[in-house]
Amino acid sequence: MSTKTEQLIASTAVSTDYLLDAEIAEIEHERTLYPDTRAVGLEALKIVQKHRGWVSDESLLAVAEYLGLPAAELEGVATFFNLIYRRPVGRNVILYCKSVSCWIMGCDQVKEKISGELGIDYGETSADGEFTLIPVPCLGDCDRAPVMMVGPDLHRNLDRKNLGEIFANYRDRQD
Amino acid sequence: MPVQALSTMTDKAKVEISIDGVTYEVNAGSNLLQECLSLGLDLPYFCWHPCMGSVGACRQCAVKQYRDEEDSAGIMTMACMTPVQPGARISIEDQQAKAFRAGVIESLMISHPHDCPVCEEGGECHLQDMTLMSGHNYRRYDKKKVTHRNQYLGPFINHEMNRCITCYRCVRFYNEYAGGEDLSAQAAHHFTYFGRHREGTLESEFSGNLVEVCPTGVFTDKVFSENYTRKWDLQTAPSICAGCGVGCNIAPGERYGELRRVVNRYHSELNGYFICDRGRFGTGYVNDAERLKTPLDGADKELDAAAAQRQLCEIAGSDGGTIGIGSPRAGNEANFALRKLVGEENFHAGYSDAEHACMQLIAEAASDPRFHNPSIREIEQADAVLVLGEDVTNTAPRVALALRQSVHNKALELADGANIPRWQDAAVRELAQQERSPLSIFACGATRLDDVASDRVIDTPSALARNAFELAHRIDSDAPSGGGGVDALARIADQLLAARRPLIVAGASGGDIDLIKAAVNVAGALRKRRGNGGASPVDLCLLTAEVNSMGLHLMTRPENSLGAALRKLSSGEAANVIVLENDLYRRAPHAGVDAALAAAGQTAALDLLPNRTTAKADLVLPVTAFSEQQTSYVNYEGRAQLAYQVHRSHSAARPAWQWTGGFEHFRRALLDCADSIPAFAKLGDVLPDTSNLPNGIKVPRQSERYSGRTAMKANLNVHEPKQTQDPESALAFSMEGVPPRRDATILASSWAPQWNSNQSISKFQDEINGPLRQGHGGTLLLEKRSESGEYHPLPAKVDGAGLELLPALQIFGSEELSSRSEAIRARMTGAYVAISPADAQRHGLQQGQGVTLSGAGGVTATALTCIRTQMSAGAVALYVGDAEIDFHGLFHGLGARVELAPAEAPEGRGLGELIVSDLARGRDYV
Amino acid sequence: MVSNPLTRNIDFSRQPLELAAYEATGGYHGLHAIARGLDPADVLEQVKESGLKGRGGAGFPTGLKWSFVPMGEKAPKQKYFVVNADEMEPGTFKDRLLMEGDPHLLIDGMLIASYAIQASKAYIFLRGEYTDSERILRKALAEAYESGYLGRNILDTGFDLDIILHTSAGRYICGEETALLNALEGKRANPRAKPPFPQVSGLWGKPTIVNNVETICNLPGILAWGIDWYRSLTKGNDHGTKLFGISGKARTPGCWELPLGTPIRELLEVYGGGMRDGLQLKGFLPGGGSTDFMLPEHLDLNLDYDDIAGAGSRLATGTLILLDDKTCPVGMIGNLMTFFSHESCGYCTPCRDGLPWVDEIFREFERGNGTYEDLAILEEHVDYMGPGKTFCALAPGATAPLGSGLRYFREDFERHIKEQRCPYRH
Ligand SMILES: Cc1cc2nc3c(=O)[nH]c(=O)nc-3n(C[C@H](O)[C@H](O)[C@H](O)COP(=O)(O)O)c2cc1C
Ligand code: SF4
């Protein structure tokens, strides 16, 4: 067999057991909610991300393969949206609001403090793999600015003092 | 009301509108941009495409629109998104509109690299044109540019994303128009990126059109880039693609004696704006170092032209008779000259016997008043299609692209119902979602149109034929039944009967005569059953395999098959043979060819590249390639078209009609053919009308800006060499003459003031997407006879042991000459046998493993195993490519069967370049 | 009579009302009226009569929008109703309050709206970051299914409705209703051309209505207490109540339900508690990041669509963002430009390539490198990205604070140029 043939066969051979049973079950549930597979594609990316933290090339290919969607199209969708991560993230994603109300209320100063504390700037993951800091548009809690989310949790009225405690809680969390 | 393509407006009514105070008549139902361009006005645009409609993304086509005479403020509107309203008042010249359009260019140029000097698009760049036209000139942006990483996209296409202006044309063409799946828009805002999911060859057979669809230099012709010349330094002439039987119009360009590139040449009835990648990238063989340059004798000794000519005459004139074998890849004049030389009774077809039989049926159907053989434009208008056996994407790719458009007619129909203009491209697609006009495919395996197929019947060739006969019977019970039949037949029959413009497609490439008969029956049944007694002919598209299969057929007697020629030689009935542009080993069982050539006294071969036949010839005459000569070809519709000479051959090669016919001038050869053979009576019509060219003045092949003449050899001297004369055509190898503007009859590369890119074509159309001002090229040769044909009887069932064999054809590799071009070779695979997982398992075959096929009479061949999940069990398809396989020894006729056995894999190309949707992976067959 | 129909059940010191409790306060009245034979045309008529205008930003009359949906025999069978819960407009925080405070109110409203256009499937397009809203809505939806208020043949009416909660993968443009449809279909969320409007060809090509959360939350009240009641709620020209909010440096920022037509000053001073000590109001955006600045002199205008429009701005989402005299207006607008430039979908040229340039210029101002030429380029861009020139309303939205800011705070821009630094930074 020529190497090219082998390469071809290897490149098309996405492992069928890549997707977890739980993921497949959730994807199949989404299928019942949308009349078109493309819609399920985006949902499936979210599902994979929920289970694995981010969407790797392999994950994207596996979803494309599983649903019979073109990988390029799925890539176009995955890279369009802010909340699909195409690079690995830390255990906790910090969505840090830097929109106008939070800005007025001093989010830039608080962010400096976070960066100092965790040693990361926007787009980076802390050395211990715990936190990734991602800027996000207005989180819709402007009367209690500045705000951020850590994982699924919203934290309001941030100031330079209450940060340490918040992060410690996540560090200690077992899951 | 007939279904019309996007290009043809539903409503041809005219309305009056006023543009900058001048009243014009325009097409109702159209949009302002299209109408402005049809009127010849200069209005910049990017995202709009004549064939793909409007999406309103680039905002470049802004104009002012006024409510009425009183309104002096007006509103800014995008012309491409604004329907033409009777009495509309618009202004292109309005200062605010102009300023806005300049602003759009300024925006687009923010991150543009300004690398025009090294850009392959330079000088024919729509972005350059629009930049100048809009009046933006001074760069104010002094911040950082956005930059992108480029991708490797395979041997055809270069990627330079930094030049992108985000007009979305590439993905709209590639995905929505051509059905490609491996290119997409990615990321967002000003980081928007157009590329593949990851690096790799662009899979679509139409990827080359990106070069022309992209308004700047993001996607460029890689082959051309490696040997780049500006557009105006190419010597260009109108030509015809010799890649398949469709005969797309192309404009090849030459520089320094080399054919540098091929681009599309607009033809309103045929290729429109697009050609396939075989046509665009498959002409490298013209420049091949191995080209035959001088006449050779049997010992490969060089001969001078006179001696060679003498020897050829001796062969032709010797006692015992001389057979001439014509060529479907040679033009009419070459075939005619040979026929004239050896006599009609001795002139034989140069394609396989299976194809020969198919051609008889195709020609018969072509003259049958029940049917109409549709042009590409007409194919696009079909609203229900049945494809029988022909793997169109690989045999007549441009037709496949048209079939893909046909399924969009359902969407257009829905759009009409919802009052959405047909040119509102995205809106029409969103409305229709997955709704498509029916397209049913009968095939032995997966095809590249499956993604838009409504029904697929996959079976062995013999079972397909029975099903197709049965389908005809379901439509009209007088048609012979095929017995049984799959469930889908009822649905397909209903769809075809309900359609306004149904279309049946089959072809000769697969040598499957039964499916052609079935196609005739289905079309005949439809004709009979359709409303008002079938008043109008039914579209029956029977595809011919090569550029001049039809021309060759029209000058060959039905009994003069290639097999007959070989038998005559072997039996001594004829003494000598002259083979025109043909490798007989690709056409007939090797044993038969060997025997015939051994028995022949003298063999003369005329060709442009050495092959197995020229190797055995006693006299080899070098002939010119398609771009080095003038000739006419007849396509699948029976449309004769003229291909002009683009450049001179600098070797001793001559057009074959000069060698064999002794014609001094092309015109004589062509007119003699027209006079001698009734089927060619109208051939003279392809010659240009030169009455509007002042006496002796010609149309230049070189542009006004052509730099060369004195500069090309300036290191030696600047003496201006005498121009090569072209006594053969209305074109000159020069920059002097009457440029092919407005009413010239010959248009190779279009150019108009301010319009240097291919989009200048709108200046030459009578309206957007309409015929060129001088009418469309070519002339339909075939006449209808008065009486209709009859139903073909059901072929007898042939049983036997082993697997049914059929050819597998590939766009890159199955055509002889293009497969000798470097770029195409980079995309070719080794010879393989496509087989179903079940049969593979039964024969102990693994993916990519070697396999030996044995046919009747002890013929064997070895190829790679290619297990495909969609392949019908009981059948195998053999792809030969450039392997020296005795295909016709195995496929001695329809119903041929082979036995398989595992073998050592042959060396050479693997299957790596194979692009199919159903390649089996481990789990599919283990 | 009820005077705060949107928030009457909201009390964040406890869990939101469960279905039974919600119903006990008069909830699902519309559904029961439907069960008693109210037909879709009646519902439409009542909504039209109520004068309800969309609360998503554009203020388009809701009943009128619905009336474009093809009805009757010949109309497509499948229709969709979509709730726009993407709330991503900077400085806007009202839909979250409704969904997290009283989820059944939204479901109640969705039943009414879906019934009116005879949609059997409805989607809630919820901002992905609204994890609490998601949890709360899922619970409420489960209750509604359990009680037979959703699903097949609801209360024997023959009417079916499924509500599917869709969480967005995040992008401001998804709030634009046609981009939202593309996002729901799993595509890149570029907006679509209008016409055709979603009412005719929307989700998966079918007739579709998209309404804002708050808009929908008005419906249960209208059906329960009638048009006269609804019209009586207002203090001004537009009917009903609306959520109004304040963010920025007020003493007590927050979000309140008030009658339309409430004076802006009342909102700021009575509800927002006025400016924080030592700060003066310099200007404010009346309805989120894509509205024009207004000035202290406008405080006596009323919170009405027309009044605000008269001052050259838009009521839009009704959530005020305050600019105080110690906060740099150039910095504030720059912040918005960064947002808009990043959230441009990348489809049309002026927005995709114009906003980043604008954004870059603001960064230069911040660094002290701004020039008069830059100022001129900014001004050009206000016109260049104005209404009608871009494919959707995102860019024109961005030009609102930009254009008005350049007009009102020109002095601040010039000080940046002259002093070669941000004069507000110490
Ligand atoms: C860029 C952009 C973002 C928008 N974001 C939202 C949004 O987050 N929520 C919303 O309800 N409407 C948003 N809209 C308005 C919607 O397009 C649409 O007008 C609204 O959902 C209609 O609902 P309504 O008639 O109930 O107001 C946005 C519009 C634009 C142009
Ligand atoms: S204005 Fe244009 S680029 Fe901006 S969000 Fe709308 S469509 Fe996208």
Ligand code: FES
């Ligand atoms: S050509 Fe009209 S917007 Fe692009």
